[in-house]
Amino acid sequence: MPDNIAATPTKLSVNLNAVAFLRNRRDMPWPSVVDTARLVLDAGAHGITVHPRPDQRHIRFNDVHDLATLIAADYPEAEFNVEGYPSRDFLDLAMASRAHQVTLVPDDPGQSTSDHGWQVEQNQELLGSAIDALHANSQRVSLFVDVNAADVCAAGDVGADRIEFYTGPYAALFERSEHGGELGRLNDAAHAARQAGHNAQPGSRALTMNAGHDLTLSNLPALKEVVPDLAEVSIGHGITADALVMGFPEAVRRYLQVLS
Ligand SMILES: CC(=O)[C@@H](O)[C@H](O)COP(=O)(O)O
Numbered sequence: 001m002p003d004n005i006a007a008t009p010t011k012l013s014v015n016l017n018a019v020a021f022l023r024n025r026r027d028m029p030w031p032s033v034v035d036t037a038r039l040v041l042d043a044g045a046h047g048i049t050v051h052p053r054p055d056q057r058h059i060r061f062n063d064v065h066d067l068a069t070l071i072a073a074d075y076p077e078a079e080f081n082v083e084g085y086p087s088r089d090f091l092d093l094a095m096a097s098r099a100h101q102v103t104l105v106p107d108d109p110g111q112s113t114s115d116h117g118w119q120v121e122q123n124q125e126l127l128g129s130a131i132d133a134l135h136a137n138s139q140r141v142s143l144f145v146d147v148n149a150a151d152v153c154a155a156g157d158v159g160a161d162r163i164e165f166y167t168g169p170y171a172a173l174f175e176r177s178e179h180g181g182e183l184g185r186l187n188d189a190a191h192a193a194r195q196a197g198h199n200a201q202p203g204s205r206a207l208t209m210n211a212g213h214d215l216t217l218s219n220l221p222a223l224k225e226v227v228p229d230l231a232e233v234s235i236g237h238g239i240t241a242d243a244l245v246m247g248f249p250e251a252v253r254r255y256l257q258v259l260s
């Protein structure tokens, strides 16, 4: 049974991995991730996401620093979200960047893209100590989780501020018009998130919800319908594909319209 929740606008964080991937085809500085960040933030995007991987095949570690500097200097209202596996190197990078949000993702180093969320209980120690370190550095922590109530509740218990639903399976099923069951699971997991969490607003126990992976202009409306209080989506591949046709400013405007 869906909760009776008022719809609120969802923030758009644009993931620049795909732009960095294109740049890295040549030993050239373009397309520039910093200039693209300016473009999308000027068009109204709420934030920038990057997911540096250990092999730096797209986002390089210096991109993280350059984007952090840009946002701090010129876009103080924007949110910087850095995603990755909580290795020592990643945590050092994320902490030095002072990213507003750090999203912990369970990918192993060789993985081509993210394809699952945390099994939170089994990784309690690793996640708990990473969350404590990031909190001590005044950074918000989100955990990338599969769409199930058990991991959502465990994320709240281990001290996460937010969860990010891994929407890859939803997006794949949407393409085949077979996403009804996944919407039901999203509804149940969102219900669990509204009951969970330890430190959101005073007087509230809700765990704030983000979502990401393979989200597009087409599959966002149905997701928003079952999670009307979705706080933020991070979108890279789909919005970059749209931007190749219509340009980033127009693509950002269209995504913001769907998310409003
Ligand atoms: C966690 C997540 O879903 C994204 O960060 C995604 O993994 C982007 O990474 P790639 O751009 O390397 O596919």
Ligand SMILES: NCC(=O)COP(=O)(O)O
Residues within 6 Å of the ligand: 015, 049, 051, 083, 164, 211, 212, 213, 214, 215, 234, 235, 236, 237, 238
């Ligand atoms: N956290 C998900 C993300 O940043 C973007 O993933 P995608 O849109 O490139 O699949």
